[in-house]
Amino acid sequence: MNLLLKEIRHTPLLWLLVFVPVVIILEQMMPHAHTLLFVLAVVAIIPLASLLSHATEAIAEKTGDAVGGLMNATLGNLTELIIAIAALQAGEYMLVKASIAGAIVTNSLFMLGASLLLGGLRYPTQEYNRAGGRLYSALLLMATIALLSPSAIADLDFAGGEIAVQRLSVALAILLMAAYGLSLLFSLKTHKELFASVNHGEAAGPVLPIGIALPTLLGVTVLVALVSEIFVESVQKAAETLGMSPAFVGFIVVALVGAAAEMAVAFSAARRNRLDLSVSIALGSASQIALFVAPVLVLLSYLVGPHPMDLQFWPGAVTMVMIATVVTCFITNSGRSAWFIGALLLFIYAIFAMTLYMIPPGSHGPV
Template sequence: MHHLLKEIRHNPLLWMLVFVPIVLAVEAAAPSAHTALFVLAVLAIVPLAALLSHATESVAEKTGDAVGGLLNATLGNLTELIIAIAALHAGEYMLVKASIAGAIVTNSLFMLGASFLLGGLRHHVQEYNRAGGRMYAALLLMATIALLAPSAVADLDPARGEAMALALSTGLAVLLICAYGLGLLFSLKTHKELFASEEHGETGGAGWPIGLALGTLLVVTVLVALVSEIFVSSVQKAGETLGLSPAFVGFIIVALVGAAAEMAVAFSAARKNRLDMSVSIALGSASQIALFVAPALVLLSYVVGPKPMDLQFWPGAVTMVMIASVTSCFITNSGRSAWFIGALLVLIYAIFAMTLYMVPPGSHGPV
């Protein structure tokens, strides 16, 4: 605990942790103050992301970048899962699908691209183990193909399309979870030597004890989940006040805030020339959302939702996810990166964001 208090005392960014109890108190006292809750939630997530970054780096020093990145991506995606379960319970299936698609695109384009860009501005050329990146990109591509199937089946027989898409989605959910498990077995057990980290990064000095780091990870992840729930509950109304469309809010803003904790770790690792960890977090998180979070939500919808949810996304979302998946496969083929590659990925993401931003605020079609 001494290490944690010392870090908070000497890091001005962590002084913003005061916003965590403030946003929880405001949510309890004035739940209808959506714009205020939106701003406070963003201010609260920033220091939580920084604290999570330090704790995850401490764990990575003991376990290695690949396992450390996997751990961070898993805990980071717990936030999206908790938010999505709450939305499922409320029957907000379009919000769930928008957040899933947005998280995949945000992680595989913006987080990966910004990591390449920030790392490349400090290091001329960076190298990473391409085996991990290629595996995550291949899993993501397979999951994207699975997202295309329900829409194709629904179009074949409009009369029975909804029932057929739901039955197919349930079967695909089981297959995707099996593929995710096989990927973990392959990378962490049978062929783990292929995914060893490149030993050329900065270690950043002594980290926290492993017990403190793991405890901090768990507590901060729960706090991020609580604050993110408040953010999502207020962001729709706040978006209307600020003139943002539901498509932009669900696909861009919710995804960016939900991944803030993971981004803090990925960007910090890239600046320290630990690109293996950045790639593992970005593409590992995207593939986990596609292969585990999305199918798990389909199965959970039978229990917590008013009716089962399928994997039939609107065409624009599937197109963006497919482009992001193919681009990730192409980019990670070399195992080397420079700042210009990252800039291109960020620009592709900016094109998607600009397109969704132009959707009229009163339009609910895309989501």
């Protein structure tokens, strides 16, 4: 515990942890100050993400980059899942679908691109195990095809079309979860030797003992969940005040805030030439969102939502996810990277963000 407190004292970013109790208390005292709560919730999640990164680094040192990346992606996606469940209960299906598509695009373009850029600024050329990148890219491609299917039949005019889309969405959800389970079996059990790290890069310096890292992961995850609930309750009203559409909030804002924990670890790993860990976190998180989180939300909508949610996204969202997936397939095929590749990924992400902000999808689209 002393080591953890010492880490907090010597890391200025972690001083922002003071905003965690502040936003929780303020939410009780001023529940209608939505814009203020929104800003404070974002600020509070940043140091929690940093602290989560320190604990995850300790786990990765013991388990290797593949398992460490999977664990970080899973814990990081818990934030997106909590946000999406709260939105489901409120019937904000546009926000839910935008956050799903946005998380896939943000992780595969922004997080991966920024990791390649930050690592490339320090090392002229970086290498990573391309088998992992190929696996995640293949999973993303399959998931994108699954997202295209409900949209393809949505325009067909036949009796019971809406029910057919819902049934198809449930069937696809089960299929995607099965594929995700088999991918874990393949990468962590039957063919785990294919996904060994190319190198371990620089050491992270002193890391937390495993006995401190695990309780820290648990405690920080609980705090992230609490702050995320406040974020969800305030984000819609704050977005209206700031002139942002629900699609932009879900696709950009929720995705970036939800991925803060994973980004902290991915960026740090890239700067230490551990690009395998960065790629595992970025693409592993994107594939987990597509093959596990999205299907779970479809099934949960039958329990907590006002009506069932399907996998029919507006055309622009599917197009952006498809482009991100194709770009990822090209990028990860070589197993080598430089800073300019990361910059190109960030430019593509910026194009998507500007398009959504200036030309939001119409309210008549599927929700």
